[in-house]
Amino acid sequence: MTEKIRILFLAASPLDFAPLRLDEEIRAIDKHIQTGSRRNSFQLIPQFAARWDDLQEALLRHQPHIVHFSGHGSQAEEISVMDDQGTNHPVDKASLVELFEILKDNIRIVVLNACYSKPQADAIGRIIDYTIGMNKAIGDKAAIAFAGAFYRALSFDRSVRDAFRLGKSRLGGGNIAGADTPELNWRQGVNPDEPFLQQREVLREDYADDLMSALAHVVSGTFQEDEKKLVRSAFTSGRIVLQRDDADVDDEGTSGERLDVAVHKNLVHLKADAQTLRSLQERVNPPPAGILPALPNLVFGRENSLRDVKELLGIYDDTPQSDKSSLTVVRGVPGVGKTTLVSVLSRDPEISKAFYDGVLWTSLYLGLPEQEADASKLLSLLAAWGRALGTDDILRAPTIADATARLSALLRDKRMLLIVDDVWNQAHAVPFLQASGSRCAVLVTTRLTKVAEALTHAGGTVYLLPVLSEESSLLLLSALAPAVVEQFTEECRELVRDLEYLPLALHVAAGLLKAEAKIGLDVSALIDGLRKGAGFIDQEAPIDRVENGTTPTLAALLRRSTDRLDDQARECFAFLGAFAPKPATFDLAAMGAVWEVKDPKPIVRKLVGQGLLEPVGDQRFQMHAILVQHARSLLTD
Numbered sequence: 001m002t003e004k005i006r007i008l009f010l011a012a013s014p015l016d017f018a019p020l021r022l023d024e025e026i027r028a029i030d031k032h033i034q035t036g037s038r039r040n041s042f043q044l045i046p047q048f049a050a051r052w053d054d055l056q057e058a059l060l061r062h063q064p065h066i067v068h069f070s071g072h073g074s075q076a077e078e079i080s081v082m083d084d085q086g087t088n089h090p091v092d093k094a095s096l097v098e099l100f101e102i103l104k105d106n107i108r109i110v111v112l113n114a115c116y117s118k119p120q121a122d123a124i125g126r127i128i129d130y131t132i133g134m135n136k137a138i139g140d141k142a143a144i145a146f147a148g149a150f151y152r153a154l155s156f157d158r159s160v161r162d163a164f165r166l167g168k169s170r171l172g173g174g175n176i177a178g179a180d181t182p183e184l185n186w187r188q189g190v191n192p193d194e195p196f197l198q199q200r201e202v203l204r205e206d207y208a209d210d211l212m213s214a215l216a217h218v219v220s221g222t223f224q225e226d227e228k229k230l231v232r233s234a235f236t237s238g239r240i241v242l243q244r245d246d247a248d249v250d251d252e253g254t255s256g257e258r259l260d261v262a263v264h265k266n267l268v269h270l271k272a273d274a275q276t277l278r279s280l281q282e283r284v285n286p287p288p289a290g291i292l293p294a295l296p297n298l299v300f301g302r303e304n305s306l307r308d309v310k311e312l313l314g315i316y317d318d319t320p321q322s323d324k325s326s327l328t329v330v331r332g333v334p335g336v337g338k339t340t341l342v343s344v345l346s347r348d349p350e351i352s353k354a355f356y357d358g359v360l361w362t363s364l365y366l367g368l369p370e371q372e373a374d375a376s377k378l379l380s381l382l383a384a385w386g387r388a389l390g391t392d393d394i395l396r397a398p399t400i401a402d403a404t405a406r407l408s409a410l411l412r413d414k415r416m417l418l419i420v421d422d423v424w425n426q427a428h429a430v431p432f433l434q435a436s437g438s439r440c441a442v443l444v445t446t447r448l449t450k451v452a453e454a455l456t457h458a459g460g461t462v463y464l465l466p467v468l469s470e471e472s473s474l475l476l477l478s479a480l481a482p483a484v485v486e487q488f489t490e491e492c493r494e495l496v497r498d499l500e501y502l503p504l505a506l507h508v509a510a511g512l513l514k515a516e517a518k519i520g521l522d523v524s525a526l527i528d529g530l531r532k533g534a535g536f537i538d539q540e541a542p543i544d545r546v547e548n549g550t551t552p553t554l555a556a557l558l559r560r561s562t563d564r565l566d567d568q569a570r571e572c573f574a575f576l577g578a579f580a581p582k583p584a585t586f587d588l589a590a591m592g593a594v595w596e597v598k599d600p601k602p603i604v605r606k607l608v609g610q611g612l613l614e615p616v617g618d619q620r621f622q623m624h625a626i627l628v629q630h631a632r633s634l635l636t637d
Contacts, residue, residue, distance in 0.1 A: 004043040004304070005197070006106075007151070008064035012050040012071040012081045014088040021140045022048065025070050025113070028148035036155020041197055050081050052089060059103040061316070063303060066109040067100075070143065073114035073134070080114075097123045104128060105233060106303065108196075109160065111150070113143045118183055125185035130160045130192070134181050142178035145170050154196055160184070161192035198471065208263045211239070215270060218283050219259055232284045234268065236299055236306065236344060241479040242280075243271040267479055285347035289358030291388050293343040293421065298479060300503075301472025305341055305465060306348065312461050313417070313441050315354040326436060327460030329444045331452040333611060333624050334558055335504025336465050338445040339363075342419050345443070355417040355441070360385045364429060365422040365560075375400050382407055382431060389414075400431055407435040415439045422446070424560075426454040447561065450609035467501040476503065480510030484517050491527045498531040500583070500625040508539045508554060537629045558630040561610045569606045570634065576607075576623065577631020584623040585616060 009029065011022040026046055033042050047058045050071075059067070072080040078090040097120070100107065109130040112121050121133025132150075149170035153163035164184040172179035186192045191199065211234055214227035234240045260271040272280070281295045310316065312328045332338050345351055346359045362381045379395065382403045386394035389410045397403035411418075418436050423429045423446040433455070436442050446452055452462045468476065473496040478485040485492045492513075499505040509530050516526045537555045562570055572595045576586065579594050592600040604621065607613040613621040623631070 005041055005066060006062055006064040007042060007044050007066040007068060008058055008062050009044060009046045010050045010055060010058065010067065010069045010071075011046070011048045012069075012079075014072070014080055014082050015086045016088050017072050017080065020071065021144065022070050024140075025144045025147055028144050029068070029151045032148040032152035033155045035152060036157075038157045038197055039155050042151075042155060049086070051083065052081050052091060055081065055099065056103070059099070059107075063106045063307070065106050066111070067107055068111040068113065068147070069117075070113045070147070073112070073117045073120075075116045077116070077119045079112065079117065079120065093120045093123055096120050097127075100124050101127055111147070113138070113147055121183070122185060125187060127187075129187050129190045131185045132164065132182055133185075135183050136181055138178050138181045142171055142176050142181065145174060145176055146178075146182055157195050157197050159191075159193045159199075160186070160196050163196070208268060211268055212261045212263070215240075215261055215268070215280070216259065219272070219276060219280050221283070223283070228284055231280075232349070235284060236303065236348075239268060241267050241269045241298055242277050243269060267475075267482075269479075269482075285344075285349075286352075287347060288352045288355070289388075290360045290416065291362070291384065292346045292359055293339060293361050293363075293419070295343055295347065296340045298476070299340065299344055300476045300479070301468045302337070302341060302344065305463075306345060309341070309345060309443070309463055310348070310350060312463060313351075313354070313443070315350055326438075326440065327433065327442045327444065327456060329446065329452045329455055329460060329462045330465050331446055331449065331462055331611070332465035333467075333502070333614070333627070334447050334561065335502050335554075335626065336467055337503045338447070338465055339421055340503070341465060342421060342443060342445060346417070346419060351417060355415055357414040357416045358388075359417045359419060360388060361419040361421060362432070363421045365424060378428060378431060379403055382435070385432075385435075386410065404431040404435050407431075408437065411435055411437040411440055413437065413439070418442045420444045423451050423455075424448065424564075426451045429455060447611040448609060449611055468503060468506075470496060470501060473499075473501040473503075473506055476506050477510050477513075480507065481514040481517070484510075484513045484523055488523060488527060491524060495527050495531055498582075498625060502624060502626055504554070504557075505626045512539065537626075537633045554626070555630060555633055558627065561612055562630070562634065564610060565606060569603050572603050573607055573612055574631050574634035577628045578635060580623060580628045580631070584625065584628050585620050586623075587618075587620050591621075 007029070009026050011026070013020040013022055026044070030044050033039055033044065045058075045062050045064065047054060050058075069079060072088075074080070074090070076090070077093040079096065080088050080090055083089040100110065104127055107128055109132075110121065110124050110128050111132045112134065115134055115137040118133035118135040121131040125131040146167040150163045150167035153166045154160070158166070161184065164182065168179050168182060170176075184192075211230060214223065214230045217223040217227050218231050231240070259276065262269050285295065309328065309330065330338050330341065342361070346361060351359070362384065364381070378400055379397065382400070383392070383395035386392065386407055391410065394403045394406050397406055414437055418432060418440055420429050420432045420442065423444055429444060433442055444455060456462055470493070474485065474493055477492055477496060495509060496506060499509060512530065513523060513526060517523050537558075538553055562573060565573065575594055576591065588600050588604070591604060592598065595603065597603070604613065608615065608621070612627055613623055616622045
């Protein structure tokens with residue numbers, strides 16, 4: 001699953017105006033998108049009978065990439081939405097521009113499919129990459145035909161200019177009046193001939209200037225609230241790359257004064273010492289009360305997942321907490337970024353507002369095989385939560401059950417988010433779940449399917465964290481090794497495809513590419529080698545995965561799953577990697593043949609339970625590319 005382009009369809013046909021066929025327009029858009037080769041890249045979100053307040057709420061809630069307005073417009077440079085009685089409520093050009101200035105977050109295209117909307121589109125074009133408006137009145141039939149053809153072209157991976165021209169051609173070739181009515185604008189620096197789905201956002205000059213100024217003010221502590229919001233939004237949307245530079249730390253370990261900020265096409269790179277970076281992160285995302293995981297230096301392509309998990313936690317609705325499931329389990333393959341997601345989520349302002357008593361986090365990777373994890377380890381983790389709540393009493397509890405009861409008493413009246421990270425054995429998570437008060441919510445992460453299913457058996461929701469989209473993956477690689485990606489763009493695009501968009505693998509690949517380029521060796525040959533998996537599995541994980549003072553290799557991180565298999569299942573997993581096609585998908589018959597067993601289902605259940613295989617439908621199963629490499633490495637151990 002990859003991030004989709006969200007199209008927000010805003011429609012208004014006031015009762016005191018001639019009715020419009022708005023349902024036919026959205027039907028045409030949906031129908032034509034579904035014909036395209038990239039139809040799964042789009043999500044169409046309808047908002048009918050739109051009022052002015054609805055526009056604001058829809059932009060805030062859905063954070064669309066494309067905004068399509070269908071309705072009436074006037075020569076007075078107004079569009080018509082509806083009031084509470086369903087009649088006309090005109091919105092002037094200045095108000096519409098201001099709305100997009102404030103809520104432009106992810107928006108790349110604005111289509112104003114309304115009469116006389118060209119002046120509004122021109123004005124919005126100063127801040128949005130692409131805008132389409134109408135230079136005169138346009139009829140229902142023309143508006144519907146143009147919209148259908150435009151989105152069909154995007155769904156076939158064409159450029160915005162191609163899509164626009166095909167929309168006009170649909171009118172001209174179909175003898176529909178109005179082929180000269182739509183007009184397209186694009187912002188300076190944007191290439192209208194590059195396929196839209198492959199196009200990386202170019203930072204607006206004014207946005208980059210504002211962001212750089214805001215960063216400097218936040219670091220110096222002289223920032224305004226809107227500057228903090230700007231930096232926070234840029235960080236969570238992957239527009240800022242934080243780079244640690246210890247050159248400014250003097251002999252006594254005191255951080256220096258220098259802050260390097262530079263714009264590189266679609267990213268702002270900020271380099272500073274560790275203390276300055278930490279101070280910046282804490283000012284932008286003030287830590288709530290409790291215990292929190294460390295913030296990552298880089299986040300890409302997780303806007304959808306952050307919003308999805310917040311929705312599962314119930315922060316967007318008015319349902320009483322007692323009527324909701326209080327447990328959400330985030331599951332995903334090793335290295336997909338589960339801890340990164342909850343790290344950002346733990347400091348999210350909407351989370352802080354909803355869980356106003358704070359956040360408690362713990363990691364349940366105990367560094368021991370499941371059967372050896374003793375009560376003292378769990379007791380110390382429960383006691384840490386107790387200390388955060390103001391008491392050392394839990395550490396003196398004689399049993400886990402008693403510690404759980406004491407912690408439960410402390411949490412009874414608290415409104416907190418409890419994060420139990422990296423769960424390997426559902427029994428270890430149970431005390432933390434049992435201790436949660438009725439007003440708390442619990443967020444668990446695990447790579448194991450069997451753990452996710454066991455924890456939610458009696459209630460709760462499992463959220464499968466997807467890998468990154470192709471564009472977010474290339475952006476991540478570009479952020480970490482910009483010169484390499486700029487010189488070898490297409491080769492790097494093939495590389496992220498072969499690594500199947502896994503953040504951990506992309507981090508490791510970027511480090512190798514950057515090091516190779518620095519010493520002047522053949523980067524193209526290294527990319528080819530990485531695509532084939534040569535030596536990849538033995539590389540160290542990123543620095544933020546340091547454990548007990550050392551950074552484990554990728555193989556060590558992945559062995560945590562395979563070490564828990566019995567000998568037969570581990571051997572079968574290894575042989576599966578040796579015979580894996582691209583992409584690595586298998587049916588039951590193929591796995592039975594490779595393993596030379598009559599009934600492969602018992603072994604398949606074990607591998608799925610450990611998160612080493614994923615069901616993809618029709619009794620077929622998929623193994624991620626990095627797990628294929630790990631499986632092959634087991635044959636040579």
